[in-house]
Amino acid sequence: MQIVVRLDVMLARRKMRSRELAERIGITEQNLSLLKSGKVKGIRFETLAAICAALDCQPGDILEAVPAGEA
Secondary structure (H helix, E strand, O other): OEEEEOHHHHHHHOOOOHHHHHHHHOOOHHHHHHHHHOOOOOOOHHHHHHHHHHHOOOHHHHEEEEOOOOO
16 A cells, blocks of 8 residues: 555645645745655644645545555
């Protein structure tokens, strides 16, 4: 099982740029880019909650569990 980050999909649905989201939640664009690409090993619940609040969504809208090899 693998966790895939679908943050880019939610940003597109909300018509929001990464820069705007980064400013709203108080992280750098570089860190947000790493999160979007799935190159992070973890995320703080505080950051996840801020992203969900800014995008008006649930954690399951951003993170998806997929069987290995399907991502």
